[in-house]
Amino acid sequence: MNKKSHSKLWLYFTGVIFATIFCVFILITLLWFVLYRLGVAGTDPRVRHFPLLVFALGSILLGSVIALFVGKRMIRPIQNFSNAFDEISKGNFSIKVPEDEPIMEIKEMAQRFNAMVYDLSHVETLRSDFVANVSHEFKTPIAAIEGYAMLLQNRSLSPEKQEHYIEKILDNSRRLSSLSGNILMLSKLENQEMILDKTEYRLDEQIRKCILMLENKWSAKNIDFDMDLPRQTYYGSAPLLEQVWTNLIDNGIKHSPAGSSIRISITDAPKELIVSISDDGTGMTDEVQKHIFEKFYQGDKAHKAEGNGLGLALTKRIIDLCKGTIKVESSPGKGSIFLVYLPKEYKK
Structure with missing residues (x-):
């Protein structure tokens, strides 16, 4: 003033x-x-x-x-x-108003104002980090596409090299498509623009379908699946939960060594269904587990090129929207277990 x-x-x-x-x-x-x-x-x-x-x-x-x-x-x-x-x-957003006011109402207003500014500062930090991460994630595949496209301008290239460069361009194009799709879906979920169109369907068949969709990835690494999937119906959003299983299984494939196994099971508890997906991969430290569901966080830098750090964040948001919970149990070198708890709902 x-x-x-x-x-x-x-x-x-x-x-x-x-x-x-x-x-x-x-x-x-x-x-x-x-x-x-x-x-x-x-x-x-x-x-x-x-x-x-x-x-x-x-x-x-x-x-x-x-x-x-x-x-x-x-x-x-x-x-x-x-x-x-x-x-x-x-x-x-570092500004604060004095809280040492003799009038209790003004003091409470000052405390609430400072709390609001504190929350806004965190939102602004998240926004800035999100923009920076999105820019970086888009920049990498775009630069790769540009580089391989420039190499293809060399008319003396052998057919083998041309095919290799074209495949690299296609891989990075798919990565861009996946990234933009995940960002769009995550934005809709966070803004609650997604409508939960609930239906009754077979949960066990849905998980098997997700495994088949990823056959190219797990067959290339000779990964086996040990499944304990009894017949189980579930009333919920089939498209969103399909995204959950696809992300978790894909994450397990990505971090599993060749020739290993991934175990998937469904447990019918009294009030909820528990889906367990475990692998024999590299595992995670306690510090990585604290941040694993954050946007753009990638604890394993060795597999950075295979993802964009949005899959687990998207998974967590979908499960929250379904009023469920997700937990991870892991230790370095001993693989990881993802546990999804879905509350039982019944068709009205």
Whole structure:
């Protein structure tokens, strides 16, 4: 708040105080006049106006004291909030307003304001990181496509090299398509734009279908599947949960060594269904497990080129939307177990 605005606010507050005192003075004067006319008040001309003069002088003095001390004290929190709003509009989320106010309501307002600014600072940090990560993830495959396209301009290339470069361009194009699709779906999920179109379907068949969809990946690494998938119906969003199983199985394939196994099971608990997907991969440290469901986080840098760090974040958001939970149990060198808990729902 600039000095001019502060002066106007102080003058307004002072004017309100003096206007109130003036109204009180008029009322007392009228009351005194009525009492005088009725003969209740003193009739001595020398003293009959003395109380009014004393009250007038006292009112002016009291109004001045209130305006100078109380007025500024009351305006100070408003000034602090106004200055803070100006700083926030400039992108400064480190600003805080003083919380040591004697009036409890203003103190609580200051505490809530500071908490709001703190939350906004985290949102802004996440937004900045998201933009930076998206830019980086898009830049890498685009640069690769450009590089291989430039190499293809060499007319002396052998057919084998041409085919190799074309395959690299296609791989990076698929990576871009997957990245943009995941970002779009994650955005819709976070903004709650996805409609949960629930149907009753076979959960065990859905998981088998997801395994078949990824056959090219697991057959290339000679990975076996050990499945314990009894017949199980589930009432929920089939398209979204298909994305969950695809992401988790793909994640297991990516981190599993050649010739290993991936185990998948469904457990029918009293109030929920538990889907377990475990692998014999590289495993994760406790620190990696803390961040594994964050957007663009990739704990295993060795497989960075095979993903974009959005699959597990997308999985977590879908499961949250289905009112379920997901947990991971892992240790370095001993593989990982992902446990998905889905509450049982029934068709209405």
